[in-house]
Amino acid sequence: MQPELRLVRYFVAVAEEGNVTRAAARLRMAQPPLSAAVRQLEGQLGVRLLERAGRGIRLTPAGEELRDRGRALLAHADEVYAAVRARERDPVALLRVGVSPAARAGLTPALVRAWSERVPGVMVHLQEDTTGALLRGVADGRLDRAVAFCPPPADGVEWEVLREEPAVVHVRADHPFAARPEVAVADLAGETLLVAGGRDSPGYSAAVAAICRAAGIAPATRPDPYPDLGLHAVREGLGIAVYVATAFDPAALAGWEGGPPATRLVPLAPPVTLPFHLVWRPGARGAALDAARAAALACVT
Numbered sequence: 001m002q003p004e005l006r007l008v009r010y011f012v013a014v015a016e017e018g019n020v021t022r023a024a025a026r027l028r029m030a031q032p033p034l035s036a037a038v039r040q041l042e043g044q045l046g047v048r049l050l051e052r053a054g055r056g057i058r059l060t061p062a063g064e065e066l067r068d069r070g071r072a073l074l075a076h077a078d079e080v081y082a083a084v085r086a087r088e089r090d091p092v093a094l095l096r097v098g099v100s101p102a103a104r105a106g107l108t109p110a111l112v113r114a115w116s117e118r119v120p121g122v123m124v125h126l127q128e129d130t131t132g133a134l135l136r137g138v139a140d141g142r143l144d145r146a147v148a149f150c151p152p153p154a155d156g157v158e159w160e161v162l163r164e165e166p167a168v169v170h171v172r173a174d175h176p177f178a179a180r181p182e183v184a185v186a187d188l189a190g191e192t193l194l195v196a197g198g199r200d201s202p203g204y205s206a207a208v209a210a211i212c213r214a215a216g217i218a219p220a221t222r223p224d225p226y227p228d229l230g231l232h233a234v235r236e237g238l239g240i241a242v243y244v245a246t247a248f249d250p251a252a253l254a255g256w257e258g259g260p261p262a263t264r265l266v267p268l269a270p271p272v273t274l275p276f277h278l279v280w281r282p283g284a285r286g287a288a289l290d291a292a293r294a295a296a297l298a299c300v301t
Contacts, residue, residue: 005077007041008070010034011049015067019056093288096142098127098134100149100276101229102204106246107147107163107276107300114299119291132200138279144289145296146279149244152203157279163300164273165244167211168265170234177240178264185268189217192239194230197223204274208242211272235260244274 014023014034024031042049049063059067095115099108108126115124127143131151137143139156147162169188171177177187193212195205205221212219222239226232230241231252245265253263278296280289 003041003044005074007037007044008066009074010037011041011063012067012070012074014038014050014057015059015063015070093122093286095122095124095288095292096127096144097124097292098129098137098143098146098148100131100134100147101128101227102149102244102247103147103276104128104247105249105252106165106244110299111147111296114295115292118295118298119288122288122292124292130198130200131203135279138281141281144280144284145292147296148203148277148279150201150203150207150274151277151279152206156281158282159277159279162276162278162296164275165246167242167268167272167274168245169268170230170241170243170248171264171266172234172237172240173262173264175240175264177266180266182267182269185211185215185270185272186217188212188215188219188240188242190219192220192222194224194233194239194241195221197225197227207274211242211268214272231263232260234263242268242274 010023010027013027014020017023017026020035020038021031024034027034038050045062045066047062048060049066051058051060097111099111103111112124112126115122127137129137131148134143134146134148135151135154135157138146139154148159151159169177169183177183193208195208196202209221222233224230224233224241225238229247230243231248233239234241243265248265253265278293280293
């Protein structure tokens with residue numbers, strides 16, 4: 001017969017106290033039931049665990065073994081119970097998250113890992129879209145959260161900075177900037193800068209303009225005609241782009257023989273950053289939403 005865990009807990013208390021009366025006080029129970037529980041445990045195991053020694057007790061070799069192994073057994077049982085209770089309290093939900101294409105290669109994979117590890121009960125459904133569409137989706141409740149790149153002011157949403165990413169200059173491999181370790185912002189004055197080609201990303205275009213304005217320059221701009229974060233436009237020589245390196249898988253920048261030319265990402269100097277924001281609808285709270293927010297913030301700090 002396998003002894004009850006309760007009996008093992010009683011015995012360990014007696015063994016540690018060296019006295020049944022003190023053990024009973026510790027366990028907040030009467031002495032006779034405790035003595036009976038120890039005898040019951042001895043009967044189930046078929047061994048003597050305790051011997052009388054004057055007014056106290058002495059552990060038999062079997063008792064010493066059970067005291068030591070019983071401590072580990074009880075500690076493990078407590079861990080199991082705590083894990084089970086915590087699982088019951090874990091948030092469980094479907095979380096609809098919109099993400100900017102600029103977060104595709106860097107921030108989004110980091111967030112997915114953080115959510116799967118820290119809030120495994122929350123299933124995350126990702127939807128990639130332009131910043132404007134993400135803000136509207138959060139405001140009207142179609143999205144629970146969004147990771148927006150350089151969002152402009154918008155009604156019906158709140159946000160906080162999730163991460164500031166260093167800005168880089170995206171150029172063709174044969175551009176003079178490609179061989180430099182860094183590019184001064186002032187050197188962009190004679191270039192054509194690619195900006196957002198649609199109306200749904202005005203915040204990014206404004207951020208690029210602000211970087212230039214702070215350096216006292218006003219380079220020519222051209223709307224990007226392609227929805228691929230500037231890759232095609234840069235390869236075609238339509239201009240260069242100020243962007244974030246984490247938007248691109250390195251393999252996407254490589255060219256190949258007979259195909260489009262490779263491109264390069266060169267740091268800006270002095271360093272400037274472009275922000276990603278975590279966006280939500282005012283008043284949208286809940287265990288799953290709060291846990292997902294905490295996990296997102298923890299993974300980028």
